[in-house]
């Protein structure tokens with residue numbers, strides 16, 4: 001068996017795949033991805049992957065339907081080309097927020113996507129800051145869920161904030177915020193949020209003291225920015241000094257930038273799990289790269305080494 005690595009990039013986030021390849025000092029595998037005139041996706045892996053350890057990098061956001069289908073087709077192509085093992089590297093795992101049946105007649109898309117990845121032929125999943133850690137249980141194959149906090153907290157440390165408070169914009173993100181608070185040795189607060197629709201939320205209460213302090217709001221995802229900006233408004237009313245907002249996955253769909261501009265948030269910190277062109281945005285956004293972290297994880301999976309020790 002030739003257990004060489006082959007790293008394939010889908011089209012959802014080529015800059016991230018290139019950075020991963022650079023960090024690993026390992027080339028990307030040549031692949032042709034195109035569309036038929038009616039919109040069906042065509043892929044062809046242009047190098048031999050028989051017996052190889054194949055990693056397919058594809059965030060399933062933005063354009064989740066297109067990106068997911070392309071990922072499934074790439075997995076199918078690798079499986080039919082006799083790859084020995086296929087790892088779907090999904091830096092931002094879309095459809096994860098629909099993870100329970102909390103209203104009548106609604107789907108659980110997080111589980112549906114897990115089933116589809118399984119059926120296509122993925123043998124492992126490598127992802128980052130899953131919306132809820134327990135989504136790993138939706139798979140019957142190994143899932144490595146990396147955390148962006150080493151990269152984000154290193155940046156936060158470089159700001160030399162004194163006596164700051166880490167705050168989650170809703171109770172769902174409190175575990176994440178608590179991990180940051182511990183790591184940075186800051187206190188913890190949380191906002192009580194009610195979601196009215198996909199784009200509207202209301203922040204009602206704060207648990208914790210933010211008066212006169214710098215506050216770091218932490219969430220896994222920033223999509224329309226409703227959650228972070230609503231929380232920031234309430235925190236300002238309670239007397240906070242400056243507000244920084246962080247999210248691993250910067251999805252940033254309309255009206256996110258407009259909301260950020262009108263909000264008391266002074267800087268947004270995101271990672272590059274989602275491909276974004278922010279060159280024309282005048283809001284202060286710092287994008288940190290998680291490419292080397294993903295690259296290290298790929299190397300360790302390939303050589304059967306521990307992933308958890310990356311976070312010690």
Ligand code: R5P
Pocket residue numbers: 097169170172173198199201219220221222223224225226227228
């Ligand atoms: C919700 O449970 C997530 O953790 C985020 O708070 C949410 O997805 C962010 O969405 P938006 O930016 O649209 O409020």
